[in-house]
Amino acid sequence: MATMRDVAQLAGVSTATVSHVVNGTKKLSPETTEKVLMAIAEANYTPNTLAKSLRSGQTHTIGVLVEDIRGLPVAGIVSGINETLSKSGYRMILHDLHLLEKLYNQYEQIVSYRQRINNGVALLQSSNVDGIIYVGMHDRHLDYLFDPMDTPLVFAYSHGTKQDTYVTYSNQDSAADMTRYLLSKGHERIAVIAGHPHSYPTARRMHGIQMAMQQVGLVIPEEYIRYGNWEYESGVTETRALLALEVRPTVIFAMNDLMAAGCMHVLNEAGLRIPQDMAVVGFDNREIASYLQPPLTTVQLPTTEIGTSAALHIMEKINNPSASPVREIIHCSIVERASV
């Protein structure tokens, strides 16, 4: 590989001059510039990134820490991050925490999480990244798992504390939007199959639904609110419970597509036509949603947008480390299919 010295020699100038024409950091006479440019072309010179980084202290590399790349929304987010970073000349070191395998008990899990996260951060820092994006899938606030550090950090999908910059999607507004959509279709008896009762998304989405109802002077009766655990099976059992009710709802809003799938299975089994006899909607827009019978109307998570925005924020933070944290909440869209 040709070095800056080779080019300098070829052009009959100093390496300093070559550096300046390469980076445009100083005004030079047109002739010199021309000479150097020719020499660069002739020598087929490309700057050595390592030497550059060593000297300048900037690697133009972002560390991306993901809880598990196999997690559903993660690939989309990483895709968005990568595209945006590439466009700005940043590279991306990806490190996977493999947090999808569950451990035996809550306590060990937290300890292991903390350890793995800090190992991951250390790894990235030892790679001299200019900043770190943490892509978390868990609904709980994980910031306390981070040892304090001076590398710029932004959270994507999961959110940190008020002191952190994060970008996530809107649970509350999206659920409210979907509710309004159902109301606009004439549904007034809306039942909900919620996720795990104590989880953050469940609470926020529930709140959004109730708000939207309240705005039109309606209220969801207690027996229409069932709590599941995000799994297919709980969609099945909770739907059975709803069907046993004296006054049945006209639509079931499942808080994810898996439970919606379980729900639709029961509805089919019971001989009810979807959406004529009962409508169903989900949340997440997983692959399965398009292949259910009928295809499921659901909520699309803005994964690419989250990634894009997180990338923008980390670059911003690198250029201006003292800026105040920004909290961005991106809207989801409704993908209309045939289940309503």
Add this chain to the structure above:
Amino acid sequence: MATMRDVAQLAGVSTATVSHVVNGTKKLSPETTEKVLMAIAEANYTPNTLAKSLRSGQTHTIGVLVEDIRGLPVAGIVSGINETLSKSGYRMILHDLHLLEKLYNQYEQIVSYRQRINNGVALLQSSNVDGIIYVGMHDRHLDYLFDPMDTPLVFAYSHGTKQDTYVTYSNQDSAADMTRYLLSKGHERIAVIAGHPHSYPTARRMHGIQMAMQQVGLVIPEEYIRYGNWEYESGVTETRALLALEVRPTVIFAMNDLMAAGCMHVLNEAGLRIPQDMAVVGFDNREIASYLQPPLTTVQLPTTEIGTSAALHIMEKINNPSASPVREIIHCSIVERASV
């Protein structure tokens, strides 16, 4: 950050000595070693990766080029790569080619592919990666898209030419295994819904199926072989065609889960019970397979294993660049569910 000089000063030795105790590259007296170790601890010293790489010419970084991280098997492969590399102290720079968006015509697509791939390779090379893993989803041989280069390269999932090292899964044997499984369950009238007629996986899988049949003295009649296009809809239409046959098969082997899903939909519609009246199997083990009614027996792609193995191969190739290329074909496993 403490530097090697600081440590040397603190321990009252030269930087050379510090380097030697850090890397264990020379025998030193126990006392000196001890002194240096203490100083390292006291100064909280960690070696500067950049300086190390600049001097040694090794970055301990692998570039991973993926055609699209959102592609189905890609996340699993990347996960495997990352885990294995991490264990050996290698970092991973991920670059996404975003090849999932289809272009207007075949020719432009190829040109664009070639351009994007070579850009990606250039980007990674400018990052001074020690080697590159190319994770391709396309069934065609893509090696001709690569400009010749001296960076060690291994293909994962997609395969290169005979001159390249690649690791992929077995189309032929897996299809044969599944066929034998069906035979063992007493099925003799096996129908196939193949993928696109001219695609590589279709040809290999078809060959495997026919081989397994031949081994027990059977042959698949021509009318039992239907060609689809890998999409749900083609599962629907080809199944309809099969049901119209005078002598119906007892099982339908769809070459992917999407077509199997379409197939099952038609079967349900026709009032046929699965697997009593007709059995169905798929290929890929996508998420949808677990949620079909009944859950689909299918073939599991060894994504993590492919990643692991590719990582091992690239490290091997880095340490021994002149070794001859290795071609590894990993077996798939059958995941038994309730559709047979």
Add this chain to the structure above:
DNA sequence: CTAATTATAGCAAATGTTTTCTTTTTCGTC
């Protein structure tokens, strides 16, 4: 015409390591 200013380019130090080559120290033996 001189002095001050500006434009242009180069020198050399610095970034934090690794590694070759030398020098110093140690120690056993004669």
Add this chain to the structure above:
DNA sequence: GACGAAAAAGAAAACATTTGCTATAATTAG
């Protein structure tokens, strides 16, 4: 006590840049 070999440690060059400072030439002002 001197010699030599072996062992231990150090000096300095090299890796490929960036950048503050300096030097020279050219232009302008007085």
